[in-house]
Amino acid sequence: MVILKNNINEYRKKYGFSQDKLAEKLGVSRQTIISIEKGKYNPSLPLAMMIAELFQTTVENIFFLEKEDYK
Secondary structure: OEEEEEOHHHHHHHOOOOHHHHHHHHOOOHHHHHHHHOOOOOOOHHHHHHHHHHOOOOHHHHEEEEEOOOO
16 A cells, blocks of 8 residues: 655744644644644645645655555
8 A cells, every 4th residue: 555645744843833833824724734744634736736835845855655565
């Protein structure tokens, strides 16, 4: 199985944003940011692009696929 993972938490801390501040800048709720960071919610493509633009990087640097093996 392939899972979408992200580095939002690392970028958010690097830029000094709280979850509330990031949510405000993106026009979403804090719960949305929490859910994305925990991998419980995959953002829409426009939201992913807004996140990447805010952090001055590419979508691929923030979101990546990870293969998960089940035993």
